[in-house]
Amino acid sequence: MTNRIRVAVLATNAEGFLDLYLSFVEATDLEYSESQQYDMALAQAEDGGYRVPMIAFDQNDAAADVLRHADEFMEGDTDEV
Structure with missing residues (x-):
């Protein structure tokens, strides 16, 4: 079974x-x-025309939480870094 x-x-x-x-x-x-989900996503991105440098992160990685905060920061919704 897959997730x-x-x-x-x-x-x-x-x-x-x-x-x-x-x-x-x-x-x-x-x-x-x-951690093969990263390799799968990198291959998909490459197939879609994307090139290095490439780094992948999934919904459970700390980077996903930082991305949510980065969106608020970039939009000016927060002054917290």
Whole structure:
């Protein structure tokens, strides 16, 4: 059985700008425990025209929480860093 996992990839898009590629990956518990969800998402991003540098994080990583805070910070909704 697989689990549907949300993954974001920070990567360079076709125009050469940093961008976020958002995707779902299907991973078994074993694949997840071996962190294969990142490789799956990186491959999807590459197939979508994204290039290195690339780094992936999933919905359970600390980076996902930081991304939520970063959105508030960038929009000016908070002055807390």
